[in-house]
Amino acid sequence: MTPGSTLEFECLDSGSGHFSPDSTVDDIATLDFSKVNPVNGPIYVEGAKPGDALKVEILSFKPSGFGWTANIPGFGLLADQFKDPALTLWNYDATSLEPAAFGRHGRVPLKPFAGTIGLAPAEAGLHSVVPPRRMGGNLDIRDLAAGTTLYLPVEVEGALFSIGDTHAAQGDGEVCGTAIESQMNVAVKLDVVKDANLAMPRFTTPGPVTRHLDADGYEVTTGIGSDLMEGARAALSGMIDLLCATRGLSPEDAYMLCSVCGDLRISEIVDQPTGWSRSTSRASYSREKAQ
Template identity: 45%
Template sequence: MRGPVTVNGARPGDVLEIEPLEFAPLGWGFTASRPGAGLLPDDFTEAFIYKWDLSTGPTTAFLDIAAVPLQPFLGVMACTPATEDPLPLMPPGNFGGNMDIRDLVGGTKIFLPVRLPGARLMFGDPHAAQGDGEVCVTAIEAPLCGTLKVTLHQGRSIPSPQFQTSGPLRPGIEDQGYYATTGVGPDLLGTARDALRHMIGHLCFTYGVEPHEAYLLSSVIVDLKISEVVDAPNWIVSAYLPLSVMNR
């Protein structure tokens, strides 16, 4: 973590615009699951870790089945909230925090509401790549070097973080389509878990990996999407696997 960084002139009700200009990993990273954490804590009760070689860029290998494109970003961005009570790093709030939004890469503009004089900007939790959901509770956790541009907008107010991307969300990744699994049921969290379980089953059957390996890989490359929430009582969550990253 870095910060808090004071922004001159920032006052409650203003907005900070944060633009990552460039980020690069420093050679290594890891993805891990631990007991009691992640989207499937009851399915995976032992700790597992996978170490990544990030020195070869622009992709990194997962076993012999996938070449994962590196898309570095910071999982934590926040202006300090207006509270005297101690707050844990997780979960995030309307002030920002541990948002883990994988689209906050270089070129994206992130807008944060200012809660205190000086804003007291904080950032950290560097990732080299992540799928939407970060399902095992880690992405490719990796040290990064880079630069942030900070712009103060006075006279503008927003209720929670917002962002604007500079172009397509996953250039070079969507070119070969996706394989998707679904979860269907009356609870979005439950359907997300089912979609992920079905994706893990697909990865194990199709690529010959172990369930814990499929779980870690899903956290890095699989995107969870809310596909349908208008036909009560059942909703649909889908898990998307980009086929362009798979080696076979």
């Protein structure tokens, strides 16, 4: 493609369409992991060479109105504690993007974005799309939404751009391993920035990034540990306990809710050996349940 062109991609969800509105938790066992996290591409961008950056203007999303969140055994920040499969199905208004119902417990604010967006690495051979890399990939950064401009380091001629793994909503951390996984169309504009020499991806947002979450405030738990992973696990466990005690959720539902609308943040890192993290729940709960 010629630099400056606009493309629209029809992206499958991370399960390659495995789940439907009629799915049950039993369908997790038949998920084909060889087809997980499909991406659209690669797109050859004329004139892009190693040392350049690919400028990706994220223009718009056309969501499907259906999504899913799953606890997949062996996957997630608390995989040792949540060993059984669990599945939540979501139906939402693809036009208004009003908050999606989470059973009787509340409604989750939506913010569509592409979880996997990146370029080809210079190393020869086959490469998994699951881990993030210096040229992008499975970044799972929810701020890569409409209006954001992303810059990716080019390592091969033509850049070889790919995109997929679209989400209707996700908390920072995606702690159970899945967000609201949802098929949707994505429009982007691709251009080349010559001799940018980026070490890592960077991006610019068009404005505040949490406005869809701020209206009702937050519930916050904290964690302290000998490293950031230990602190993050402690903060998340505390939030799950809080949601179970005050909102009537099951532990599995609380875990998945944290994954789609709870944030893990590093609030203090310099006073070693203790690391601090916190988990913030950002769902808008029903007033009756909150009292």
